[in-house]
Amino acid sequence: MEILQIAVITLVKILIVVTLMLLTVSYLVYFERKISAWAQNRVGPNRVGPAGLLQPFADVFKLLLKEDIVPFAATKSIHTLAPMLALFVAFTTYAVIPIGPSVEIFGYKVDLVVADVNMGILYILALTSVGVYAITFSGWSSGSKYSLLGGVRSSAQMISYEISMGFSIAGVLLFAESLRPVAIVNAQSGLMWNAFVQPIGFITFVVAAFAETNRLPFDLPEAEPELVGGYHTEYSSMKFAGFFLAEYANMIIASAMIITLYLGGWQVPYIEKLGLPDYAVVLIQVTAFFVKMGVLLFFIIWVRWSLPRFRYDQLMDLGWKVMFPLSLLNLIWVAILIMIMN
Amino acid sequence: MAEKKRLKDLSFWQKIYIPEIINGLGITLSNMFKPSFTMEYPEVKFEPPASYRGRPVLALEENGEERCVACGLCSRVCPALAIEVQAGETDREKERYPEKFEINMLRCIFCGFCEEVCPEEAIIMSKDYELAFTNREDAIYGKEKLFVPVSQLQDRIQFLRERK
Numbered sequence: 001m002e003i004l005q006i007a008v009i010t011l012v013k014i015l016i017v018v019t020l021m022l023l024t025v026s027y028l029v030y031f032e033r034k035i036s037a038w039a040q041n042r043v044g045p046n047r048v049g050p051a052g053l054l055q056p057f058a059d060v061f062k063l064l065l066k067e068d069i070v071p072f073a074a075t076k077s078i079h080t081l082a083p084m085l086a087l088f089v090a091f092t093t094y095a096v097i098p099i100g101p102s103v104e105i106f107g108y109k110v111d112l113v114v115a116d117v118n119m120g121i122l123y124i125l126a127l128t129s130v131g132v133y134a135i136t137f138s139g140w141s142s143g144s145k146y147s148l149l150g151g152v153r154s155s156a157q158m159i160s161y162e163i164s165m166g167f168s169i170a171g172v173l174l175f176a177e178s179l180r181p182v183a184i185v186n187a188q189s190g191l192m193w194n195a196f197v198q199p200i201g202f203i204t205f206v207v208a209a210f211a212e213t214n215r216l217p218f219d220l221p222e223a224e225p226e227l228v229g230g231y232h233t234e235y236s237s238m239k240f241a242g243f244f245l246a247e248y249a250n251m252i253i254a255s256a257m258i259i260t261l262y263l264g265g266w267q268v269p270y271i272e273k274l275g276l277p278d279y280a281v282v283l284i285q286v287t288a289f290f291v292k293m294g295v296l297l298f299f300i301i302w303v304r305w306s307l308p309r310f311r312y313d314q315l316m317d318l319g320w321k322v323m324f325p326l327s328l329l330n331l332i333w334v335a336i337l338i339m340i341m342n
Numbered sequence: 343m344a345e346k347k348r349l350k351d352l353s354f355w356q357k358i359y360i361p362e363i364i365n366g367l368g369i370t371l372s373n374m375f376k377p378s379f380t381m382e383y384p385e386v387k388f389e390p391p392a393s394y395r396g397r398p399v400l401a402l403e404e405n406g407e408e409r410c411v412a413c414g415l416c417s418r419v420c421p422a423l424a425i426e427v428q429a430g431e432t433d434r435e436k437e438r439y440p441e442k443f444e445i446n447m448l449r450c451i452f453c454g455f456c457e458e459v460c461p462e463e464a465i466i467m468s469k470d471y472e473l474a475f476t477n478r479e480d481a482i483y484g485k486e487k488l489f490v491p492v493s494q495l496q497d498r499i500q501f502l503r504e505r506k
Contacts, residue, residue, distance in 0.1 A: 038374040306370040307363060
């Protein structure tokens with residue numbers, strides 16, 4: 001293929017992914033509010049548009065029109081950089097996550113992934129670690145005690161949980177023998193989903209993913225009762241919106257990661273036995289990916305409105321004394337499985 | 343010494359979190375399918391029970407006569423000094439009527455003492471709770487705003503006769 005063709009196709013893919021991301025993020029906020037309302041026997045947003053469906057746009061307009069306040073004690077450049085960094089990380093990570101198999105569109109062979117990198121998983125791990133900087137920077141540069149505490153907590157939490165996350169992923173990598181997300185998905189054909197093969201790793205990864213996205217029950221960086229707003233206490237207007245969007249984009253990435261690594265990606269078990277035409281299979285597979293994603297996103301929000309927050313020492317206890325040994329155990333389990341199967 | 347079993351001691355299954363987490367998730371999920379308690383206010387209005395003490399009003403008899411005899415007890419008992427009454431004389435059977443009757447709704451604390459002390463059942467706490475003003479003058483309710491036909495206040499009067 002010519003360079004130009006590749007460039008055009010990639011640009012189109014980027015455009016589609018970013019648009020989809022932004023739309024999902026805004027509606028995720030809407031659904032977060034709706035689901036919380038349902039869980040508490042309330043109605044939720046229902047004023048803007050039919051059933052409140054235009055609420056996300058109203059929210060964005062409100063945030064755009066707000067005054068942008070930078071505290072006097074803040075380090076301006078880093079204060080501005082932090083939300084950008086958060087958004088950058090949130091949106092670039094998605095590049096390596098495949099939403100479907102390769103398809104032929106107008107004679108071109110198109111992979112349903114923006115960049116089929118052979119180091120995809122490492123890329124994601126590296127970028128999510130950069131995401132810690134966004135929070136640490138914002139906490140540090142705001143010139144406020146609450147922000148600083150939030151930022152420090154966040155970095156400690158991320159480091160503790162990245163270890164068990166890394167070890168859980170190692171189990172997956174051992175099975176797939178590759179760092180390519182597409183290869184990992186392909187290795188889970190049939191009912192060989194990693195969630196069934198290595199349930200311990202699945203649980204540790206899901207818990208670590210919750211901690212990495214700073215969602216309840218691990219949202220200590222922004223623990224409202226103690227830290228006002230945590231690392232984004234001193235942010236307003238679109239900078240605050242940047243953090244807000246990044247949090248929800250991170251949720252999407254976390255669920256996409258869980259799907260790719262543990263829930264078989266776009267795969268639907270035994271679909272090839274139905275004898276459907278190729279395009280139908282691809283369509284079903286892509287739909288399956290989005291359905292899985294929807295279920296996971298619902299799960300993440302559902303957990304948020306069900307569980308209380310951990311105390312800081314409990315969080316560290318769980319991270320180091322429970323999750324870390326468990327993920328090691330998982331690694332041993334996978335090694336034994338591979339030994340038996342070969 | 344034997345170890346005491348305390349209420350806050352967790353069992354093994356509670357200690358490993360996961361069954362309890364599933365339990366909690368189940369509770370929130372079951373709540374999601376229950377009907378909501380929300381009353382969508384401007385469209386759906388709250389209809390208070392008879393015991394509700396809303397804005398105090400003056401009862402107006404069916405024939406258009408006012409019940410109030412301007413004795414001034416309500417004004418006297420009012421802890422917030424919200425009521426001002428000036429009596430006048432008429433040729434009617436009751437001989438006295440309020441020439442001026444003003445309740446300052448910024449002062450009123452809805453205690454219901456005026457209603458309790460009234461010998462004529464003339465001042466009554468209505469069910470009206472929608473009180474909003476844009477300036478202080480509007481908050482002083484004169485006779486024209488206070489008079490309400492007695493037929494609209496029947497259940498409160500009934501309540502007072504039973505409980506007072």
